[in-house]
Amino acid sequence: MSSIGFDARDMDFVQNPYPFYRRLRDEAPAYHHEESGLWFISRFTDVERAATDHATFSSSRGNVVIDSPTRVGKTLGSMDPPRHDELRRIIQRSLAPARIEAILPFVREETRARLAAFADNRRCDLVADIGRPILFGALGRMLGLDAVGASKATELTAGLFHQDDGLLGSVLQPEDFQAIFAFLGEEMSKRTVEKGDDLISVLLEAQANGAPLNDQEIVANLSTVLMAGNASIGHFFPNLMHALWLHPDQRRLVREDPSRILAAIEESVRWDTSTQSFARHVMQDVEIAGQRIPAGSRALVLFASANRDERSIPEPDRFDIERKRVRHFGFGLGPHVCAGTQVARAMLREMLQVLLPVMGDFDLDTANAERVKHVMVRGFINLGVEWK
Ligand code: HEM
Numbered sequence: 447m448s449s450i451g452f453d454a455r456d457m458d459f460v461q462n463p464y465p466f467y468r469r470l471r472d473e474a475p476a477y478h479h480e481e482s483g484l485w486f487i488s489r490f491t492d493v494e495r496a497a498t499d500h501a502t503f504s505s506s507r508g509n510v511v512i513d514s515p516t517r518v519g520k521t522l523g524s525m526d527p528p529r530h531d532e533l534r535r536i537i538q539r540s541l542a543p544a545r546i547e548a549i550l551p552f553v554r555e556e557t558r559a560r561l562a563a564f565a566d567n568r569r570c571d572l573v574a575d576i577g578r579p580i581l582f583g584a585l586g587r588m589l590g591l592d593a594v595g596a597s598k599a600t601e602l603t604a605g606l607f608h609q610d611d612g613l614l615g616s617v618l619q620p621e622d623f624q625a626i627f628a629f630l631g632e633e634m635s636k637r638t639v640e641k642g643d644d645l646i647s648v649l650l651e652a653q654a655n656g657a658p659l660n661d662q663e664i665v666a667n668l669s670t671v672l673m674a675g676n677a678s679i680g681h682f683f684p685n686l687m688h689a690l691w692l693h694p695d696q697r698r699l700v701r702e703d704p705s706r707i708l709a710a711i712e713e714s715v716r717w718d719t720s721t722q723s724f725a726r727h728v729m730q731d732v733e734i735a736g737q738r739i740p741a742g743s744r745a746l747v748l749f750a751s752a753n754r755d756e757r758s759i760p761e762p763d764r765f766d767i768e769r770k771r772v773r774h775f776g777f778g779l780g781p782h783v784c785a786g787t788q789v790a791r792a793m794l795r796e797m798l799q800v801l802l803p804v805m806g807d808f809d810l811d812t813a814n815a816e817r818v819k820h821v822m823v824r825g826f827i828n829l830g831v832e833w834k
Contacts, residue, residue, distance in 0.1 A: 452479050452486075454615040454821045461817065463722065463824065464763070467751035475735035479746075481613055484511065484725070485739050488751040490758035492734050496726055496747045498780035500526045503726035503745060505782060510822060511614045511725050511746065514623050520666035523674065523724075527781050533659070534785065536652045537667060540588065540645035541785055546792050549584050553793050556580045557800040569832040572810075576801070576831075577683040578604065584793055585675040589668060590644030595633055599672055602626050606677045607823040615820030630668045634661070645671055671786070679790050681720035681818060681825025686794065688829070689714045691810045693765050700767065700802065707798045710767045711791055715776030717765045720825045722750035724778070746821065749775035805833040 450469060453459070459466050470477050470488040477486040487496050496503040507513065509523040518524045522534055557580055564570040578600060586596025602625055609616040618626075634646055641647035649664045690697040690710065700710045728743040739745065753774045754762040760772075777784035784790070811830030818825045 450474055450477060452481075452821075453613050455613075455819045460819050463750065464754055467748060467754060470748070471751060471755055471757075476737035476739060482511070483744060484614075485728070485734075485743055485745045486723075486748055487734055487745055488748045488755075489735060490752040490755035493747055493749060493752035493775060494779060495734075496745060497749075497775065497778060497782070500781055502729055502732050503747070504729050505530070505726060507727040507744075509724045509726065509782070510617055511744075512616070513725070514617070514620065516623055516627055517666050517669065520663045521670040522667065522785065523670055523782060530781055532657075533663075533667070534781075536648065536657060536659075537645065537671070538785060540643065540648040541671075541789055542643075543788070545588060545643060546789055549588055549789075550792060550796050552587060553580060553584050553796040554800060556583060557797050561800065561804050568834065569830065572684045572687055572829045572831045573680070573826055574828060576797075577680055580797060581679050581683060581793060582676050585672065585679075585789075588644060588789070589672060590637060590642065590646035591633060598629060599626075600676075602629060603673060603676045606673060607681070607818050607820045607825075608827055609820075615818075615822070617820075626669055626672070627665055630665045630672070631661075634664055634668065674784075675786050675789070677823060678721050678784075679786070679793065681823055682715065682790070683794065683797070684826040684829045685718045685720055685824065686711060686714040686798075687808075687831070688810060688812075688826070689718055689765055691808065694807070696765060696767050697807070700798070701806070704799055704802070706767055707795050707802075708791060710798075711794050712771075712776070713765060713767045713769060716753045716759075716772070716774040718824065719750050719753065719776045720823055721776075721778070722824050723748045723822050724782075725822075749778065750824065805831070808833040 467488055470486055475489045475492060479486060487493055504526050505524055506526050508518045513524060522530060522537060560576050560580060582600040583596050586599045591599055606618055637646050641651060645668060649659060649667060653659045700706045723746050726745045726747055728739050728741055728745055730741045732739050753776060756762050777787045809832045815829045816827040818827060
């Protein structure tokens with residue numbers, strides 16, 4: 447077992463982590479990574495347990511491998527019920543269906559504008575030229591930022607998970623975290639007069655109506671939606687395009703009938719999600735797959751491995767958009783299940799509806815693409831695309 451080493455910078459893992467996960471599931475379903483002290487949990491049923499049993503697998507010390515003290519205990523992803531559920535109900539108001547509908551025209555128009563900008567040579571970078579400006583721009587607006595603020599937020603969060611640093615990878619340098627918090631703090635203090643139904647307003651309103659939320663918690667939660675949203679959807683968009691490119695038959699099915707776009711998004715998030723894993727703190731001794739994990743340990747819950755566990759999902763390595771619906775962890779499970787699931791599905795659907803008819807049988811330059819090197823995140827730093 448100890449012969450299974452791990453380094454997020456190992457190029458075999460970076461290119462394709464799924465053989466490593468399979469090995470973990472088969473040989474060491476609760477694997478202790480000596481160097482980091484993390485316990486990797488990889489089988490479907492164990493991941494399900496870890497995601498739902500928050501008394502044993504707590505988020506209260508943060509849900510990324512090494513979390514930032516500026517966030518821990520203040521954000522949705524770094525606290526447990528019941529406080530978590532109370533805060534989530536407030537945040538969910540700013541991600542309600544009407545807010546999603548309101549942002550879709552921006553997504554559509556921006557996608558058309560980006561395509562028009564590259565209409566001459568029909569090649570660009572999927573991450574920097576398409577995904578980031580559209581998705582980060584849209585999320586910034588949902589937060590309540592104006593166009594200038596949204597591009598500033600895009601700039602500040604562009605490097606998330608791109609540090610290429612350390613055995614597990616690193617999220618951001620502490621000074622970058624501080625810069626994001628400082629920027630969001632300023633944005634919050636600007637917004638005292640005109641309130642709308644964006645996240646900044648919703649949180650300020652809740653505070654004014656007596657919700658137990660201090661300013662630091664407001665800023666921390668703005669940062670969670672901004673960072674959770676951007677890191678996950680920003681990295682997922684190229685993964686989705688990559689999955690379609692790798693499977694031209696599936697891409698053809700989607701192009702022939704755009705009502706299949708949502709099924710393609712769902713299968714991609716199962717097959718190759720951007721959020722590969724999240725961390726939890728082990729609150730009491732627990733046995734996982736016959737292995738005792740002591741209280742006080744940190745666990746890494748491998749959602750992406752569970753999504754490929756043949757013990758629970760038939761032919762899990764096959765990318766099949768017509769697959770009978772299966773349960774998966776692409777958007778997580780339990781109290782922390784992604785708060786932006788509907789936002790993500792709607793934005794990506796809108797983008798693909800505009801992109802696919804124009805890009806058609808697009809080609810990807812995977813030979814020159816750079817991938818993220820982080821245990822928690824799978825995605826591309828750049829990925830060239832070309833179309834006829
Ligand atoms: C394809 C895109 C996305 C994927 C794959 C994804 C995946 C996930 C996953 C797996 C979690 C669970 C984290 C945990 O268990 O600790 C999560 C949580 C979260 N996501 Fe997403 N997400 C996506 C898009 C978004 C978007 C667009 C937003 C914001 C609008 C968002 C906001 C959040 C928030 C706030 C949480 C924390 C929820 C909580 O702890 O209660 N996500 N996401």
